[in-house]
Structures are given as C-alpha cells and as structure tokens.
Amino acid sequence: MKDHLVITRRDFLRGAAGALAGAAFGSGFPSTSGAQEKTRVVLIRNADVVSAAGAVRADVVQSMLDEAVKALLGASGSADAWGKLFKKSDVVGVKSNSWNRMPTPKELENAIRRRLLDVGIDEKNISIDDRGVLSNPVFAKSTALVNARPLRTHHWSGVGTCLKNYIMFVPDPWAYHDEGCSPLGKIWSLPMVKGKTRLNMLSALTPQFWGRGAHFFDRRYVWQYKGLIVGTDPVSVDAVGAELLKKKRIAFFGEDRALDVAPIHIVAADKTYHLGVSDLSRIELIKLGWQDDVLL
Amino acid sequence: MYLNVSFKPAFTLIAGLSLMLFFSWGDTFAAEKDTMNAKLSLPSETKGWTWDGKDETFNNQTIFKYIDGAGELYLAYGFRGLTVRRFEGPGKPLLVAEIYEMGSSEDAYGVFTFERQEEEADVGQGSEFGGGLLRFWKGVYFVSVYGEGEGAEMDSAVLELGKRIAESIKVPGSKPALLGFLPDKTFGLDTANMYFFRSHVLLNQRFFVAHQNILQLGRDVEAVLGPYDREGKRMHLVLVRYPSNKRAQDAFQTFVRAYMPEAAASGSVKTEDGKWTRIRAYGEFLAIVFGALTEAEAEKLLAVTGTNLKGKTR
Numbered sequence: 001m002k003d004h005l006v007i008t009r010r011d012f013l014r015g016a017a018g019a020l021a022g023a024a025f026g027s028g029f030p031s032t033s034g035a036q037e038k039t040r041v042v043l044i045r046n047a048d049v050v051s052a053a054g055a056v057r058a059d060v061v062q063s064m065l066d067e068a069v070k071a072l073l074g075a076s077g078s079a080d081a082w083g084k085l086f087k088k089s090d091v092v093g094v095k096s097n098s099w100n101r102m103p104t105p106k107e108l109e110n111a112i113r114r115r116l117l118d119v120g121i122d123e124k125n126i127s128i129d130d131r132g133v134l135s136n137p138v139f140a141k142s143t144a145l146v147n148a149r150p151l152r153t154h155h156w157s158g159v160g161t162c163l164k165n166y167i168m169f170v171p172d173p174w175a176y177h178d179e180g181c182s183p184l185g186k187i188w189s190l191p192m193v194k195g196k197t198r199l200n201m202l203s204a205l206t207p208q209f210w211g212r213g214a215h216f217f218d219r220r221y222v223w224q225y226k227g228l229i230v231g232t233d234p235v236s237v238d239a240v241g242a243e244l245l246k247k248k249r250i251a252f253f254g255e256d257r258a259l260d261v262a263p264i265h266i267v268a269a270d271k272t273y274h275l276g277v278s279d280l281s282r283i284e285l286i287k288l289g290w291q292d293d294v295l296l
Numbered sequence: 297m298y299l300n301v302s303f304k305p306a307f308t309l310i311a312g313l314s315l316m317l318f319f320s321w322g323d324t325f326a327a328e329k330d331t332m333n334a335k336l337s338l339p340s341e342t343k344g345w346t347w348d349g350k351d352e353t354f355n356n357q358t359i360f361k362y363i364d365g366a367g368e369l370y371l372a373y374g375f376r377g378l379t380v381r382r383f384e385g386p387g388k389p390l391l392v393a394e395i396y397e398m399g400s401s402e403d404a405y406g407v408f409t410f411e412r413q414e415e416e417a418d419v420g421q422g423s424e425f426g427g428g429l430l431r432f433w434k435g436v437y438f439v440s441v442y443g444e445g446e447g448a449e450m451d452s453a454v455l456e457l458g459k460r461i462a463e464s465i466k467v468p469g470s471k472p473a474l475l476g477f478l479p480d481k482t483f484g485l486d487t488a489n490m491y492f493f494r495s496h497v498l499l500n501q502r503f504f505v506a507h508q509n510i511l512q513l514g515r516d517v518e519a520v521l522g523p524y525d526r527e528g529k530r531m532h533l534v535l536v537r538y539p540s541n542k543r544a545q546d547a548f549q550t551f552v553r554a555y556m557p558e559a560a561a562s563g564s565v566k567t568e569d570g571k572w573t574r575i576r577a578y579g580e581f582l583a584i585v586f587g588a589l590t591e592a593e594a595e596k597l598l599a600v601t602g603t604n605l606k607g608k609t610r
Contacts, residue, residue, distance in 0.1 A: 261501060
C-alpha cells in the first residue's frame with residue numbers, strides 16, 4: 001500500500017491534485033455580477049503616477065488610494081470610507097515591505113499614514129514596519145493592521161503578495177517555505193495578526209512579473225503598470241495580483257513561463273485556512289482609472 | 297482535498313530540515329567567521345568605482361535578514377558565510393558584489409547552476425551575465441555582482457569586477473562527480489539544464505517528485521537531475537549517492553512504497569501519463585528514470601548509468 005499523506009508526481013498525473021493546482025484561480029473574472037457571494041477587489045491605475053525615470057508622484061498615489069478605498073467600501077467619500085475601517089482608538093500597524101530592490105513605495109506608506117491620522121488616530125499609535133514587527137510595541141498592542149507591499153514574483157512562493165507579506169510575524173520564516181509556502185495561511189491565525197487586517201493592498205506601480213532565484217531583481221521583467229490593487233480579502237487581492245503577473249508573462253513571453261514554484265499558497269489560504277476567496281469567478285474586480293494595457 | 301492532508305507532515309519535515317541546517321552549521325561558522333576576507337584579497341576598486349570601505353558579513357543565522365527570508369537556497373548548499381562589498385563612484389549607481397562561501401566546490405557549482413539561465417560570460421569556472429547581473433562560481437565560492445544602474449559602462453564595470461574577484465580566488469574546485477555518471481549527450485542529455493542538489497525541496501522546484509522526502513535526501517547525500525530529450529519528448533534521470541549502501545536501500549524502499557507500490561518487485565511502472573518510471577540501486581547509488589516512452593528506453597538509460605558506475609561503487 002502506498003503511504004498515507006504522501007503526494008507524488010503520480011497524483012498530479014492522474015489529475016486529482018493537478019486539477020487543483022492547475023486551475024488555481026478558476027476560469028477568470030465574472031462578466032456580470034451573479035447571485036453567488038463575491039468578494040470585491042479594486043484595481044486603480046493612473047498614467048501619471050510614475051515618471052519615465054521612475055519617480056513616484058505622492059499626490060497621485062494619495063488620490064489613487066482614496067478612490068480605491070472609497071470604491072471598495074461603496075462610500076460617499078474618502079473620509080467616510082476610512083471611517084468605516086478604523087476608529088480613533090485604534091492602534092494600527094502598517095505592515096510594509098523593505099526589500100531594498102523593490103520596497104513598498106514611501107509615497108504609499110505616507111498616504112496610508114495620512115488617512116489614518118485623518119481618522120483621528122494618535123500618531124504614536126501608528127507604526128509602519130517590516131522586519132521589526134515582532135519587536136515593535138505598536139504592532140504588539142495593535143488593534144488593526146494594514147498590509148501593503150509591492151507585487152512581484154518570488155522564489156519560494158511563486159508570487160510575493162499580501163499573504164506572503166506577513167511572514168515577518170513569525171520568528172522562523174524559513175519554516176513556511178515548503179510546498180510553495182502553502183503554510184503561510186497559518187500565520188494569519190496567530191494572535192498578533194488574527195482578525196486585525198482591515199486593508200490589503202498591492203503596489204502594482206512597477207511590478208516584477210518574472211524572475212529567478214532567491215533574491216534577484218531583474219529590471220528586464222519589471223514594468224510600469226501604474227496600479228494599486230486594494231481589498232479587504234487578502235486572498236482575493238493576491239489572486240488578482242497573481243493573475244496580473246501571469247497575464248503579463250503571457251504577453252511578454254508568448255506563454256506562461258513557469259515560475260520557480262506555482263503560487264499554490266493562495267489557493268491553500270482559501271481552501272485550507274479559509275482566509276478568503278481565490279476563485280477569480282467569485283471576485284468582483286472594479287477597474288478604475290487608466291485602462292491601457294490593463295491586462296485584467 | 298489534498299491540500300488538507302499534505303501540509304502537516306510536509307511542514308514538519310521542512311521545519312525540521314531547516315532547523316537541522318540552521319543549528320548544525322552554527323558552530324562551524326563561528327570558527328570560520330571573518331576568515332573569508334583573510335582567504336581572499338578582494339579588489340577595492342574597478343573602472344571608476346571604489347570600495348566604500350565597509351564589508352557586510354552574514355552567517356547562517358543572519359543570512360535571512362539579507363536575502364528577504366530566502367536563505368534556504370544557500371543553506372541547502374552548505375552555506376558558510378557571505379561578504380557583501382559595495383562600490384561607489386561620483387555620480388554613479390552603486391555596484392554590489394556578494395561573495396558566498398559554500399560547503400564545497402560542488403555546492404558552489406550547485407547553487408550557481410540551480411538558477412542559471414543566461415549565456416556564459418567566461419568568468420570563474422562557470423558564469424552567466426544578463427540584466428546587469430553577473431553570477432559565477434569558482435572553488436568553494438559562488439559570487440554575484442550587480443549594478444544598480446544600467447548601460448554599457450555599468451555592464452563593463454560589473455564584468456571587470458567579477459573577473460577581479462575570480463582572480464582573487466586562487467584554488468579552483470571540482471564539479472560534482474555524479475554528473476559524469478549520467479548517460480551523455482548521445483542519449484539526449486540536456487547539459488544546460490542539469491542540476492546538482494541535496495534537498496528534496498530543490499529537486500521539486502526543478503522536477504516535482506513528491507512533497508515528502510521519499511528519496512531521503514539531505515546534507516550528506518548528493519544528487520543530480522539529468523533531463524533527456526528523445527523523439528521530441530522529455531524524460532528525467534535522477535541519480536543519488538548516499539553515504540552507505542544501507543542508506544541507499546532504505547531510500548529505495550521509501551521511494552518504491554510511496555511512488556510505485558505496485559512495482560516493488562519489478563522496479564518498473566507505467567504511470568498515469570502512459571510513460572514509464574524505473575528504479576535501480578547500484579551499491580550506494582540509486583538511479584530513477586521518469587517519463588520514458590517505453591520500459592526498454594528506461595532500462596537503456598539505467599543500463600548505461602550502471603556501466604558508468606562500474607568500479608565506482610563500494
């Protein structure tokens with residue numbers, strides 16, 4: 001008898017596991033809203049947000065973020081939208097990403113901070129951090145989190161997106177890299193994190209759609225997409241981000257060139273850890289702003 | 297749902313593996329810390345760029361801070377230490393050299409080839425250059441050099457700096473001997489895509505076999521993956537060397553039990569895609585062919601491997 005719980009190549013060949021991995025994100029976005037419950041993700045783009053030389057315009061980022069959050073929550077204005085997510089008494093950790101080759105843009109961090117202050121949250125109760133979150137006193141006593149990082153491919157998880165961004169909430173990140181980082185969803189149940197994340201956003205201003213190796217940045221595979229992807233459901237945001245990178249690979253290479261690993265952790269976050277929706281047909285994607293070469 | 301049942305044991309496995317790597321090399325590194333620069337006389341300038349005078353060093357406990365949580369790739373190849381040297385020039389983008397000391401020259405070769413995709417750049421014992429990044433290996437060192445800008449001047453400086461670092465590495469190394477036991481190009485071997493590894497996680501990234509470590513790979517085990525093109529179809533040969541015949545036999549058993557339980561006696565099975573998988577042990581070696589169009593073709597590759605191993609087994 002075959003050992004229990006061992007998943008081999010043959011399981012994929014016979015289709016049981018392969019169907020799940022292969023059809024990871026379903027068959028595409030719905031063309032119209034259906035009766036089935038959907039999550040909402042907002043993609044907003046602006047042709048002027050990044051200059052040809054790569055400079056990011058802070059005022060445009062602020063405007064994009066405001067419009068995205070407003071649309072996400074169906075609010076009448078930005079203040080109303082942020083007021084639905086946070087209250088004055090909140091202690092908010094903004095989980096950023098400091099990878100030196102492609103960090104969360106400072107302009108986006110500042111835009112988030114601005115709106116948290118506008119809600120009335122005391123400045124001392126707001127902190128933006130990445131690798132120091134475990135020792136950061138604001139994160140330790142946080143009542144709310146914002147998750148903001150750039151969209152890119154990643155050696156261990158296929159894509160570096162919102163789910164992956166919380167890996168710094170554990171002291172042993174290497175323990176979460178097996179099976180395409182599928183255990184990442186477990187991190188979201190830790191007390192420091194569980195139930196606190198109010199907003200998830202991917203900076204797709206200049207995403208990286210392909211790459212190789214553990215930490216390599218390759219400018220040949222970075223493009224100025226000039227977008228933000230925003231949602232309350234991290235799985236849906238990540239599924240949209242992964243789909244965007246896939247569409248770009250197909251446009252660039254003429255095929256979906258294989259990543260080091262398939263981003264199956266996004267499906268795992270849905271099916272195993274029940275953190276959100278990974279099936280694109282159950283995600284309502286609201287597209288705002290500049291639509292040239294939108295890909296989605 | 298397969299995801300539910302597979303995570304727990306695999307998670308435990310990788311966590312265990314990682315912790316084993318993490319702690320077993322700690323003492324070694326402590327003794328060898330700060331010796332890299334003593335061994336190498338790294339250049340202090342190149343083509344208008346000058347060393348900023350500060351080397352950053354990382355060990356097996358701190359590498360995760362430098363490589364954004366992706367240090368396992370290096371740990372899986374016996375990582376001992378990393379020196380990062382930066383070069384500045386007036387009005388010029390930064391030039392960064394990363395010099396990784398690996399467990400052996402085979403490991404340096406392994407980490408280099410694991411991610412290779414560009415054209416050879418004639419630096420060190422094997423290299424590539426593309427997108428402003430130079431990667432090469434020589435001796436026990438794997439080196440990457442990149443510029444934070446672009447253009448001909450930067451590319452030239454990257455290549456020149458790489459050559460000078462390579463010159464500072466006085467002792468060349470050997471490629472894994474296992475590569476020489478694979479049936480050669482006349483059998484369709486794709487030499488540009490051969491890989492040397494010790495970790496099943498890395499094997500799976502290049503050719504998925506099983507989430508669990510059914511071949512019992514580890515730091516004291518050497519393995520190579522050889523892709524073969526026959527009649528427009530691709531098959532793969534995995535050749536593994538264990539520290540002992542017993543370890544090889546144990547791995548034979550765990551592999552057969554998990555992967556081809558119906559073929560324990562014959563060592564050969566027609567898999568769900570209509571192709572053949574065949575396994576054979578040769579002393580402390582295991583050879584497995586995946587994806588052969590016929591059983592005879594799988595046997596042919598194994599037979600040639602056996603011939604290549606004659607006189608090499610214990």
